[in-house]
Amino acid sequence: MPEGGFSPIDARGTPRIDGRAKVTGGARYPSDMPVVNPAWAFLVTSAVSRGRIARMDLSEARAVPGVFGIMTHEDTAGQVADAGFFGGGGYGGTTIRPLEGPEVRHDGEIVAVALADSYETAREAGRRVRVEYEAEEPSSTFGSPGVTEKAAKEHSESHKDPEVGDADGAFAAAPVKVEARYGTPTQHHNAIELFTTTASWADGKLTVHEPSQFVHGLRNGLAKQFGMDPNDVRVVSEYIGGAFGGKGALTHRTALVALAAKRLGRPVKLVPTRDQCFTIGTYRAETRQEVKLAAGRDGKLQAFIHEGWEVTSRADPYKVAGTQTTSKVYACPNVRTKVTLVHADRNTPGFMRSPPEVPYMFGLESAMDELAHALKMDPVELRRVNDTDREPIKGLPYTSRSLMRCYDAAAQAFGWAGRNPEPRSTRRGEWLVGWGCATAIYPTFLGPATARVTLTPQGHARVQTAGHDIGTGLYTVLAIMASERLGLPVEKVAVEMGDTELPPAPVAGGSNNTASLSNAVVQACEQIRARVAEAAARADDGPLKGRDPSSLRFVDGALRAPDGAGEPIDGAMGRAANGAIEAYVEWAPEGTPPGGVRKLHQGMAVLGGGLEGEKSVSAAFGAEFVEVRVHERTREVRVPRIVGAFAAGRVVNPRAARSQLMGGMIWGIGSALHEATEIDERSARYVNDNLAEYLIPVNADIGDVEVIMLPEEGDGSNPLGIKGLGELGNVGTNAAVANAVFHATGVRVRDLPIRLESLL
Numbered sequence: 143m144p145e146g147g148f149s150p151i152d153a154r155g156t157p158r159i160d161g162r163a164k165v166t167g168g169a170r171y172p173s174d175m176p177v178v179n180p181a182w183a184f185l186v187t188s189a190v191s192r193g194r195i196a197r198m199d200l201s202e203a204r205a206v207p208g209v210f211g212i213m214t215h216e217d218t219a220g221q222v223a224d225a226g227f228f229g230g231g232g233y234g235g236t237t238i239r240p241l242e243g244p245e246v247r248h249d250g251e252i253v254a255v256a257l258a259d260s261y262e263t264a265r266e267a268g269r270r271v272r273v274e275y276e277a278e279e280p281s282s283t284f285g286s287p288g289v290t291e292k293a294a295k296e297h298s299e300s301h302k303d304p305e306v307g308d309a310d311g312a313f314a315a316a317p318v319k320v321e322a323r324y325g326t327p328t329q330h331h332n333a334i335e336l337f338t339t340t341a342s343w344a345d346g347k348l349t350v351h352e353p354s355q356f357v358h359g360l361r362n363g364l365a366k367q368f369g370m371d372p373n374d375v376r377v378v379s380e381y382i383g384g385a386f387g388g389k390g391a392l393t394h395r396t397a398l399v400a401l402a403a404k405r406l407g408r409p410v411k412l413v414p415t416r417d418q419c420f421t422i423g424t425y426r427a428e429t430r431q432e433v434k435l436a437a438g439r440d441g442k443l444q445a446f447i448h449e450g451w452e453v454t455s456r457a458d459p460y461k462v463a464g465t466q467t468t469s470k471v472y473a474c475p476n477v478r479t480k481v482t483l484v485h486a487d488r489n490t491p492g493f494m495r496s497p498p499e500v501p502y503m504f505g506l507e508s509a510m511d512e513l514a515h516a517l518k519m520d521p522v523e524l525r526r527v528n529d530t531d532r533e534p535i536k537g538l539p540y541t542s543r544s545l546m547r548c549y550d551a552a553a554q555a556f557g558w559a560g561r562n563p564e565p566r567s568t569r570r571g572e573w574l575v576g577w578g579c580a581t582a583i584y585p586t587f588l589g590p591a592t593a594r595v596t597l598t599p600q601g602h603a604r605v606q607t608a609g610h611d612i613g614t615g616l617y618t619v620l621a622i623m624a625s626e627r628l629g630l631p632v633e634k635v636a637v638e639m640g641d642t643e644l645p646p647a648p649v650a651g652g653s654n655n656t657a658s659l660s661n662a663v664v665q666a667c668e669q670i671r672a673r674v675a676e677a678a679a680r681a682d683d684g685p686l687k688g689r690d691p692s693s694l695r696f697v698d699g700a701l702r703a704p705d706g707a708g709e710p711i712d713g714a715m716g717r718a719a720n721g722a723i724e725a726y727v728e729w730a731p732e733g734t735p736p737g738g739v740r741k742l743h744q745g746m747a748v749l750g751g752g753l754e755g756e757k758s759v760s761a762a763f764g765a766e767f768v769e770v771r772v773h774e775r776t777r778e779v780r781v782p783r784i785v786g787a788f789a790a791g792r793v794v795n796p797r798a799a800r801s802q803l804m805g806g807m808i809w810g811i812g813s814a815l816h817e818a819t820e821i822d823e824r825s826a827r828y829v830n831d832n833l834a835e836y837l838i839p840v841n842a843d844i845g846d847v848e849v850i851m852l853p854e855e856g857d858g859s860n861p862l863g864i865k866g867l868g869e870l871g872n873v874g875t876n877a878a879v880a881n882a883v884f885h886a887t888g889v890r891v892r893d894l895p896i897r898l899e900s901l902l
């Protein structure tokens with residue numbers, strides 16, 4: 143064990159079983175799927191953000207050779223039913239339904255679909271569609287005339303703003319306090335794979351190839367839109383080229399492509415343009431926040447007040463409400479929070495990696511740094527005196543919590559002890575050097591999950607479940623799980639996912655899939671083991687005769703007793719079955735309401751647990767330390783190094799986990815310094831809707847990234863003690879960078895991203 147007392151997890155782990163297919167082009171992404179004789183769709187999207195279509199002239203578009211037709215609201219209204227909003231028991235990421243009428247609700251709403259014999263022809267026709275609008279003045283964002291504000295709890299009875307004690311009174315009375323407003327920008331997922339759809343019909347049945355985080359949700363939503371039996375809809379999404387939350391809920395383009403395919407009697411393919419993907423899907427909405435923190439001279443929090451305002455569409459009450467998380471991070475007797483939704487003429491926002499935590503933890507963790515400065519206290523020590531094993535709202539215990547172990551491990555690796563606390567105290571030539579840190583937290587969500595595992599006497603296994611590897615390494619994780627329990631090398635396990643023909647799995651969101659599906663797969667393996675073990679123990683002529691079946695395990699291709707006695711897998715299996723053995727399991731986490739698995743079969747995302755549990759709360763934690771250099775004259779900000787230490791229960795594949803956490807921190811640096819969708823406030827339109835102007839870090843922007851994973855055994859949130867970590871890494875980074883910038887320059891930037899002009 144190295145000095146300082148932490149022994150990190152060896153990050154070597156297992157290479158991805160799908161890695162080779164992905165880098166050799168062998169992996170087929172949904173738009174790669176060959177279909178016979180397809181037609182192509184090209185979307186026409188609105189040029190105004192609010193108003194109505196007065197007139198459409200399709201004559202030029204229809205005259206393009208090779209055009210099959212142009213779908214508009216005039217021939218399409220009434221043909222696609224409402225799929226409902228996912229937040230209200232439905233399937234859609236929005237209830238805004240294009241082509242249902244002449245109204246335009248946001249910039250880039252679909253107003254027509256051109257269909258033709260090639261992509262180029264469809265695009266040419268699409269560009270010749272003439273639309274005349276009666277435009278109205280749109281409301282674009284906070285402060286725009288005409289926006290409507292409504293408290294989150296007025297939208298839904300289930301929403302409760304966490305609150306305890308008398309926060310305002312305690313704040314007024316406390317000796318040390320900070321109070322500040324923070325802002326986070328609009329962001330778009332910008333997955334490299336666009337929102338493609340390929341739809342085909344045969345014998346009244348619909349097949350859709352589309353990148354998705356939730357094929358069963360998409361299937362059931364489509365069935366609802368077309369009044370079909372869900373069993374007559376198949377959705378396939380074997381590989382996904384980036385999702386980040388943007389491919390979780392149904393978007394309306396799918397139904398339009400399916401409808402086009404039905405009308406034309408041939409498959410239809412859609413590959414939208416990059417700029418269209420800014421408006422036909424979801425995004426991370428901008429937030430404004432007000433944070434008040436008060437403490438005694440000892441640093442112990444006495445009051446915490448966190449209010450948030452979030453932009454959403456007029457139609458849908460989408461919210462992230464990150465106060466559900468921020469109110470539970472530190473011990474504090476008096477907490478008040480409130481979330482307000484601000485409705486504007488915008489497309490409906492949606493999940494984007496760590497949806498509540500990325501914006502709201504920026505507010506909390508910046509304010510904690512401001513408080514540490516006001517107290518003249520080390521920021522790490524401030525977290526230590528406020529560390530807690532119980533969340534402060536209801537007093538429920540954390541299933542496990544290693545926040546301070548993460549701080550200590552990362553601080554040591556970073557060399558934090560050598561920090562001069564004085565802002566603007568350290569320089570290297572013309573560069574001001576700053577060090578900052580912040581907490582990362584991500585709730586442990588779990589959902590009912592089903593899986594089928596098949597073991598052959600030849601020692602091959604197959605795992606089937608409709609979960610999704612959205613780059614997280616889930617294919618490999620499930621192979622590891624089956625390989626351990628069935629005593630086979632990982633290469634002997636085939637994993638099939640991303641198809642509604644497979645047993646349903648929860649949405650690949652909320653970082654739940656690894657935990658939820660591993661539990662289901664392990665239980666299926668256990669059923670197979672038990673069946674073989676019982677037969678082997680009963681067999682008079684076998685080497686395991688009379689053994690306690692529960693003591694027998696699959697090890698290295700054999701069924702073995704603890705003393706080493708055993709029988710090769712084919713022999714042992716032959717005592718239980720004539721061929722392969724298959725087990726189908728429906729797993730539900732503790733506390734799942736009745737009907738949870740049924741809802742899963744109906745394509746409903748039913749995630750539970752996290753920080754809103756009944757008896758306990760569960761989250762993964764981390765601590766991130768950042769060094770920035772700010773050029774004294776140009777104000778250019780660089781991040782030469784970042785160190786993060788994380789604890790997330792049992793880490794199944796350290797290699798993939800490290801890459802998730804590293805990717806999260808890199809995204810975090812981009813989020814802190816580069817990334818923002820710019821909105822033209824007069825027109826409520828996105829301006830930089832392309833990868834040239836939507837800034838993300840390139841390799842040259844990223845210095846040393848160190849990931850430390852700490853073991854956290856025996857977490858009780860689920861039988862395997864796995865916590866999700868896919869969304870953990872980018873949670874603390876925004877604030878850690880901003881805090882380091884303050885330390886370097888003495889300038890506190892409270893609005894992201896931090897740019898040259900923020901530091902003038």
Ligand code: MOS
Binds near residue numbers: 355390494496497653
């Ligand atoms: Mo993740 S943003 O919950 O798909």
